Amino acid sequence: MPGMGNSLRAAALLAFVVLSILVSLLISSVQQFGARISYFSNATVAGDEKEFASLRGALIYQLNERRKEIIPLLLPVYDDDDDDDDDDDDENGLPGESRHSFLNDQTQDSILDYSLWNEITHGSRKAHMDDMDCDSLVDMQAVEILGSGYTKLVVKVNLAGGQSVALKLVNEQGIDMGKCVEDYRDPRGCRELVSYKLKKEIVLLQRLQHPNVIKLKGHCAGDAGGGEDGRVTVILEQGNPLQMIQLLQSPWEDRFRVCLDLVRLLHFLSQSPLGSVALLDFQPRQFVTVSGELKLTDLDDASAKETSCQMDGDCTLQFPHRNFTLPCSARGVCEGLNEKRNIYNAYRYFFTYLLPHQAPPGFTHLVDHIMNSTGELKADINQTLEAFEHILLLYKSGLHLDHLPPSIIRDYTMMRGMRTSGNAEYRCWPSYSQQGCVLSVHSAREAAFICNSHSQCNSFSLTGQKTWTGRLLASFRSSFSHLVPDGTSEVYVKKPKAPEASTV
Numbered sequence: 303m304p305g306m307g308n309s310l311r312a313a314a315l316l317a318f319v320v321l322s323i324l325v326s327l328l329i330s331s332v333q334q335f336g337a338r339i340s341y342f343s344n345a346t347v348a349g350d351e352k353e354f355a356s357l358r359g360a361l362i363y364q365l366n367e368r369r370k371e372i373i374p375l376l377l378p379v380y381d382d383d384d385d386d387d388d389d390d391d392d393e394n395g396l397p398g399e400s401r402h403s404f405l406n407d408q409t410q411d412s413i414l415d416y417s418l419w420n421e422i423t424h425g426s427r428k429a430h431m432d433d434m435d436c437d438s439l440v441d442m443q444a445v446e447i448l449g450s451g452y453t454k455l456v457v458k459v460n461l462a463g464g465q466s467v468a469l470k471l472v473n474e475q476g477i478d479m480g481k482c483v484e485d486y487r488d489p490r491g492c493r494e495l496v497s498y499k500l501k502k503e504i505v506l507l508q509r510l511q512h513p514n515v516i517k518l519k520g521h522c523a524g525d526a527g528g529g530e531d532g533r534v535t536v537i538l539e540q541g542n543p544l545q546m547i548q549l550l551q552s553p554w555e556d557r558f559r560v561c562l563d564l565v566r567l568l569h570f571l572s573q574s575p576l577g578s579v580a581l582l583d584f585q586p587r588q589f590v591t592v593s594g595e596l597k598l599t600d601l602d603d604a605s606a607k608e609t610s611c612q613m614d615g616d617c618t619l620q621f622p623h624r625n626f627t628l629p630c631s632a633r634g635v636c637e638g639l640n641e642k643r644n645i646y647n648a649y650r651y652f653f654t655y656l657l658p659h660q661a662p663p664g665f666t667h668l669v670d671h672i673m674n675s676t677g678e679l680k681a682d683i684n685q686t687l688e689a690f691e692h693i694l695l696l697y698k699s700g701l702h703l704d705h706l707p708p709s710i711i712r713d714y715t716m717m718r719g720m721r722t723s724g725n726a727e728y729r730c731w732p733s734y735s736q737q738g739c740v741l742s743v744h745s746a747r748e749a750a751f752i753c754n755s756h757s758q759c760n761s762f763s764l765t766g767q768k769t770w771t772g773r774l775l776a777s778f779r780s781s782f783s784h785l786v787p788d789g790t791s792e793v794y795v796k797k798p799k800a801p802e803a804s805t806v
């Protein structure tokens with residue numbers, strides 16, 4: 303590539319150094335430390351070299367294994383022998399046969415895929431005009447660490463244009479790196495090995511595009527000639543790590559959204575371009591939210607492998623408190639194993655915590671049914687999605703509120719274009735506002751029903767603000783001192799009760 307790109311790349315690398323210092327990764331000292339261990343231990347020189355060579359061999363074996371894991375994820379290309387990745391040293395082990403076992407018939411005949419592979423491995427050539435690459439990272443500013451795990455470190459950065467993105471890098475302090483360096487004493491080789499998880503993630507993010515999968519904005523690979531072999535940075539849309547504790551305190555509507563998004567994701571994964579995909583490491587920390595929408599961000603443990611079997615007994619799913627046996631199909635694979643594994647994990651990590659608690663009274667039987675059919679693996683993902691979408695439809699339409707008497711609203715005087723001021727507020731739970739009592743309602747009628755059920759409530763207003771389902775935010779108050787004009791608002795004030803024992 304031209305020298306221009308190299309100098310920009312150099313600038314990007316410089317930026318990385320700044321970043322590294324900022325997050326005190328001490329990359330270079332780790333590197334030096336590792337080098338000392340490999341070359342200057344007090345064993346004899348001959349013995350050391352022998353040991354080093356065998357460790358190196360073992361590491362190269364591992365690197366090849368990781369590579370083989372990724373190849374099947376690239377869509378098949380016609381296997382002519384003139385792939386032009388000549389600058390790669392040990393390239394011979396790309397098996398053509400294992401690819402097909404992964405893939406369905408509806409594969410596209412695209413040759414983009416080896417170019418994607420070469421891109422990830424050797425450079426950052428843009429596949430599309432709007433993809434980001436190493437040049438996009440020039441002059442970026444690190445803002446904060448968003449998270450880290452066994453393998454990866456995720457940092458929020460502001461790009462030169464002002465946009466915020468999340469960068470995923472190898473976590474130099476992570477368990478993966480630590481174990482590898484301990485085993486192979488080769489920080490550079492280990493960085494390359496761990497980077498394969500990022501490469502796999504890039505391929506999966508390209509293959510599994512969905513509203514509930516984090517958006518891949520681009521990536522940047524270290525140049526093989528630049529002394530940066532195998533290093534990879536993934537550029538992602540920035541989200542907020544899922545906070546289960548916070549979510550437990552949120553309105554049911556928001557908790558339902560997370561579960562619905564998860565089910566939509568699992569429905570997609572059950573018939574993805576790669577086949578039925580299982581998330582082997584299925585935990586809340588693999589997800590983030592972007593404007594309230596759930597997105598899967600950790601894909602390196604996604605697997606499209608099918609389990610082969612001879613009898614049903616070969617198809618077991620084991621969980622800490624439950625085991626399941628699934629049917630072995632006529633073609634000798636466990637039917638729906640990946641899909642069912644995902645459903646049960648969704649049940650045990652998400653639904654049990656988020657769904658039943660404070661569900662609207664009209665939905666309790668529907669929610670109970672979902673809990674039972676997912677907890678017992680009685681429903682497939684299609685049926686589960688249907689049950690969720692049914693609840694959403696009822697919730698949006700307000701059909702579940704049919705039992706509320708229409709007359710209930712007659713207890714209130716309505717004033718359009720007004721807002722209350724000098725309010726005496728009271729709190730309720732779970733409120734959309736910390737100070738007062740703000741709840742979502744389908745209509746003034748539902749709000750009136752809620753106000754009647756709160757002993758402190760004397761008035762409520764509909765502000766015109768809406769939740770993600772389109773329901774209205776209503777603010778409930780015990781009293782107010784005066785009204786002020788506000789075009790978008792409506793105020794409802796409880797009519798004074800007629801004095802008792804008056805004339806009838």
Ligand SMILES: Nc1ncnc2c1ncn2[C@@H]1O[C@H](COP(=O)(O)OP(=O)(O)OP(=O)(O)O)[C@@H](O)[C@H]1O
Pocket residue numbers: 448449450451452453454455456468473516538539540541542543544583587588589590599600601602
């Ligand atoms: N796009 C993003 N926006 C905000 N935070 C993110 C984003 N991607 C990941 N994170 C956070 O960074 C953490 C680590 O990312 P990731 O799960 O990919 O790393 P990992 O090393 O595979 O972790 P684990 O050991 O949990 O598998 C995540 O738990 C998540 O909280």
Ligand SMILES: *[C@@H]1O[C@H](CO)[C@@H](O)[C@H](O)[C@H]1NC(C)=O
Pocket residue numbers: 343344345
């Ligand atoms: C050198 O090797 C000996 C025996 O193999 C060991 O006891 C000693 O701790 C080693 N010293 C250092 C500095 O590693």
Ligand SMILES: *[C@@H]1O[C@H](CO)[C@@H](O)[C@H](O)[C@H]1NC(C)=O
Pocket residue numbers: 620622623624625
């Ligand atoms: C699940 O199966 C395993 C292996 O057969 C067994 O050890 C375990 O006790 C079973 N667990 C439950 C909850 O049945």
Ligand SMILES: *[C@@H]1O[C@H](CO)[C@@H](O)[C@H](O)[C@H]1NC(C)=O
Pocket residue numbers: 673674677678
């Ligand atoms: C499902 O319902 C059955 C029958 O009521 C009950 O025995 C079982 O415990 C329920 N399972 C779950 C996971 O809720």
Ligand SMILES: *[C@@H]1O[C@H](CO)[C@@H](O)[C@H](O)[C@H]1NC(C)=O
Pocket residue numbers: 682684
């Ligand atoms: C699930 O729904 C999809 C379409 O959304 C359909 O192609 C598939 O056959 C359905 N699976 C089952 C088991 O009904």
